[in-house]
Amino acid sequence: xxxxxxxxxxxxxxxxxxxxxxxxxxxxxxxxxxxxxxxxxxxxxxxxxxxxxxxxxxxxxxxxxxxxxxxxxxxxxxxxxxxxxxxxxxxxx
Numbered sequence: 001x002x003x004x005x006x007x008x009x010x011x012x013x014x015x016x017x018x019x020x021x022x023x024x025x026x027x028x029x030x031x032x033x034x035x036x037x038x039x040x041x042x043x044x045x046x047x048x049x050x051x052x053x054x055x056x057x058x059x060x061x062x063x064x065x066x067x068x069x070x071x072x073x074x075x076x077x078x079x080x081x082x083x084x085x086x087x088x089x090x091x092x093x
Contacts, residue, residue, distance in 0.1 A: 002028040005048035009034050009057055017052060036060035043069065048076060055082040
């Protein structure tokens with residue numbers, strides 16, 4: 001069974017994405033996190049297969065956080081989300 005973690009500081013966006021994913025794939029399990037500290041706890045407790053993560057979380061370097069996640073959990077797929085149309089974000093991600 002697929003487990004998805006949605007990470008974004010915007011609760012409305014998290015809930016909207018959750019609804020879209022659940023409507024398309026009703027058998028998946030979805031959890032949410034609002035910041036980097038919450039991500040680590042959720043990974044330990046929930047063990048997601050896939051993480052949708054905003055590139056810009058308050059107080060976090062999200063690209064370093066992604067690298068940390070991939071180092072300790074190489075089987076987790078991380079999809080970086082952003083509304084920024086900046087080549088440096090695209091290249092770094």
